[in-house]
Amino acid sequence: MKKLSLTLIGLYVLFLHGFSQVSQKYEDIFQSKPLKLEEINLVTSYYSQNGSHSAVTGGGTSLLGLGANAVTLPGSEKLNDFSNMLELKLVGYGETGNRHTILAGLGIDHHTAASQKYITASGASSPDGTRVYPSLNWTMENLNKGTEVGIGTYYSHEYNYNSFALDGHVGFKNKTGGEFGAKVSAYLDQVVLIYPKDDSTLYKTGTNSLVTPYDQFVIKTNASSGAVYSYLPGSTSGSTGYPTASRNTFTASLSYSQVINKSLQMAILFDAVKQEGYLSLPFHRVIFNNHLERYEKLPNSRTKLPIGFRLNYFIGDDVIIRSYYRYYTDDWGLTSHTASIEIPYKITPFFSVSPFYRYYTQTATKYFAPLYQHKVDAAANPVESYYTSNYASSAFNSNYYGLGMRSAPPGGFKNTYLASLEVRYGHYVQTTDLNSNVISLHFTFK
Amino acid sequence: MISKKFTLFSLLLVFLFASSCETVKEYQKNRLNDAEMALSSRKVEKNEMNFQSYKEGAAGANGGKTGGGCGCN
Numbered sequence: 001m002k003k004l005s006l007t008l009i010g011l012y013v014l015f016l017h018g019f020s021q022v023s024q025k026y027e028d029i030f031q032s033k034p035l036k037l038e039e040i041n042l043v044t045s046y047y048s049q050n051g052s053h054s055a056v057t058g059g060g061t062s063l064l065g066l067g068a069n070a071v072t073l074p075g076s077e078k079l080n081d082f083s084n085m086l087e088l089k090l091v092g093y094g095e096t097g098n099r100h101t102i103l104a105g106l107g108i109d110h111h112t113a114a115s116q117k118y119i120t121a122s123g124a125s126s127p128d129g130t131r132v133y134p135s136l137n138w139t140m141e142n143l144n145k146g147t148e149v150g151i152g153t154y155y156s157h158e159y160n161y162n163s164f165a166l167d168g169h170v171g172f173k174n175k176t177g178g179e180f181g182a183k184v185s186a187y188l189d190q191v192v193l194i195y196p197k198d199d200s201t202l203y204k205t206g207t208n209s210l211v212t213p214y215d216q217f218v219i220k221t222n223a224s225s226g227a228v229y230s231y232l233p234g235s236t237s238g239s240t241g242y243p244t245a246s247r248n249t250f251t252a253s254l255s256y257s258q259v260i261n262k263s264l265q266m267a268i269l270f271d272a273v274k275q276e277g278y279l280s281l282p283f284h285r286v287i288f289n290n291h292l293e294r295y296e297k298l299p300n301s302r303t304k305l306p307i308g309f310r311l312n313y314f315i316g317d318d319v320i321i322r323s324y325y326r327y328y329t330d331d332w333g334l335t336s337h338t339a340s341i342e343i344p345y346k347i348t349p350f351f352s353v354s355p356f357y358r359y360y361t362q363t364a365t366k367y368f369a370p371l372y373q374h375k376v377d378a379a380a381n382p383v384e385s386y387y388t389s390n391y392a393s394s395a396f397n398s399n400y401y402g403l404g405m406r407s408a409p410p411g412g413f414k415n416t417y418l419a420s421l422e423v424r425y426g427h428y429v430q431t432t433d434l435n436s437n438v439i440s441l442h443f444t445f446k
Numbered sequence: 447m448i449s450k451k452f453t454l455f456s457l458l459l460v461f462l463f464a465s466s467c468e469t470v471k472e473y474q475k476n477r478l479n480d481a482e483m484a485l486s487s488r489k490v491e492k493n494e495m496n497f498q499s500y501k502e503g504a505a506g507a508n509g510g511k512t513g514g515g516c517g518c519n
Contacts, residue, residue, distance in 0.1 A: 045493035049501075083493050177470055185512075251512045257485050261468050263477050267485040271506040308507030310485050314477040322482065328504035336504040344482040352482060362503050392503055400498075404490065408481065420481075422490045434501060442490035 035092035035102065039419075040445040043085045051077035051391075051434035054115035055296070058287035059389030060371040070291070075371075076114040077434060083109040098140050103152075105135040119194065119283045131158040139169075146173030160192040160283075162244075177259030187249040192242050193282045245278035263314040273304035286387050288376045296388045298367060304330040308338075320344045328362075334393070336362035344406070354404040356426070361397045368393040391432045402426030412446060419446040 053059050057073035064071045085107040092100045109131040119125040139150035147170070154165040167185035174180075250273070257267035277300055284296035308326040315321065326338040340358035347353065367386040375383045407413075408420035422442040429435045470478065477483065486509045487495060499505045506512035 041489055043489050043492055047493060047497055049497070081493075081497075083496075085489075085492060087489075175469075176467060178467075249512065251506075253512075255509075258467060259470050259475075259478060260466060262470050262474050265478055265483065265485060269507045269509065271512050273506060273512045304504075304506060304512065306504060306507035306512070312483045312485060314480065314483060320480070320482050324508070326504070326507050328506070330503075334503045336502070338504065354482070360498075360502060360504075365503065392501055398502070400494075406482065422488070424490045424494075426494055428494075428497075430501065436497065436501075438494050438497065440490045440493050442488070 031093065032095045033093040035090045035100065037088060038091045038446070039089040040417075041085075041087040041089070042443045042445070043083075043087075043440060045081075045083045045438060045440040047079075047081040047083070047436065047438045049077060049079045049428075049434060049436035051430070051432065053077060053391040053432055053434070054118075055281070055284040055388075055390035055392075056115035056118050058285040058293075058371050059391060062285070062287050062371055063291060064287065064293050073118050073285075074114070078114040079111060081109055081111040083107065094140075097144060098142050101137075101139045101141070103135070103137040103139075105133075107131075107133045107135075109133075129158055129160075131156060131161075133157070133163075147171065154187075160194050161189065162192075163187055163189040177265075179255075179257045181253075181255040181257075183251075183253040183255075185249075185251045185253075187247075187251075189247040189249070189277075190244040191247055191278050191282065192244050194242050247275065247277040247279060250274045250276075265312055267310040269308040269310070271304070271306050273302075273306075275302040275304070276300060280388070281390075284388065284390055286374055286389050287371055288374045288382065289372050290376050290380060291372070292376055292380060294382065294387070296390065297382075297386050298388060299332070299386055302330060302332055304328070318346045320346075322356075330365075332393075333366040334362055334364070336360065340400075342404075344404075350409045351407045352405070354406070354424075356402060356404065358400040359397070360400070362395065364395040365393040370394070391434070394432060396431045398428060398430040400426055400428045408444075417445040418443060420444040 052061065052075045054075045054077045057075045060075040062073050062075065064073060085105060087103055087105040090102040090104070094100060111129050111131075112127050113129070114127060116129065117125050117127045133154065133156035135152065135154040137150060137152035139148055141148040149171075150169050152165075152167045152169075154163070154167075156163040165185060165187045167183060169181060169183035171179060171181045252272045253270070255267060255269045257265065259265045279300060279302055280296040280298045282295055286294050286296055288294070306326055306328040308324065311321075311323045313321045313323075320343065322342040322344070324338070324340045326336075328334070328336040328338070338358065338360045340356065342354050342356035344352045344354040365388070367384070367388050368391075369387065369389065371389055374387045374389070377383050402425045404422065404424035406420065406422045412419045413421070420442075421444075423440070424442075425437070425439045427435070427437055481488075492510075495508065495510045499511060
């Protein structure tokens, strides 16, 4: 009996000790910790493209007007872009054990585009432009329950386009390796209505004034100072600067990822996108079969439905297959298929090379026609309600291929904070004759 | 609109994969947690996704932008 009592006491102490250890572990994990800078990411890219179907000049090298006053606009799509993105990742733990992650980003792009000069027919517009886009995101994860919730905001500014965005997301993990995510986002954009100031009699109302194609505003330029004023039709009091038009994009995204086994996982991604407002761009010309010049006119609503699959497989110890497929359809008549494969090969556990290939094909939207193919009626009015000659809306295929390299030595690069370095080069060819090259570098500091 | 066939195909694919899953413990996830196994686009791909959204009509379902935020479609 004494032996039994001692055994029971011993077992009780053993269990008590065991459980007290578990309790201690949770306290250790969920100890409150202030936000701490965990990671800095820097992505820098150089992009160069060439082609001959610029939307600014009506989808090609074009002749504006007829006879002695005709002006030739070159259709070059030559463009160089240098972009940099810096992102800070801060992580902290709350008193209830929730992990808080803050991502603060800042991006700056600078481009030079040959076509941008031809926003004025004389080619006198500036070919340069800079875009600045800060962002801020906060995510709170409950590590115990496998749930997360987060919000984010984004702003982008360039001389003819401003954007402000908000988003919110939730995520749930289950015990069988599945993860469900839902996100809603709203982009509230303002397009600055800088129309080409050509000598078209369509929109001119007098010296230094121009009526926009949508008759919303009259734009006047002070001949001596060069200052620009916009007036509502019939109004005598103008506002300084160009008028703007709204473009709003609302997106609901759903994703589900699943671990299939120790080496294989997949994800399915679905977006429902609704765009409203001014969906054209004011500097995209359309030149009709009689050489009449107008500006791209598109419906003020668009619904997009893309669905994508990812399947990643780790084969043996050295090879990974990353695969992706997307089907896209929208109510402008465009459908597309995208398929890509990337095969990272680990030369060492910390250094890999990754050849990749992407194939893309799309049909044209209902509103696209090439240069001089949109028709006018006997009164010289467009036959169609909507029209564009932007080749992004045309039918084409594209191939994109290249090579990436990634190095992430254990403990980082010697005597530096650099934890990993990734380089990626790609060459892109479209059947529209557009081709481009892009090289990107990604530095992660810890 | 997405055709019925495609929706059915998607659901079948998810069902097939989901039904053949095995439970993987945290300590068995060294391959799944490899940076190149991530089920999302990587940061180094950011700029190429950006130019594709300018030069192509389709966007979305890849964790990136679906429209808005720039002068692209």
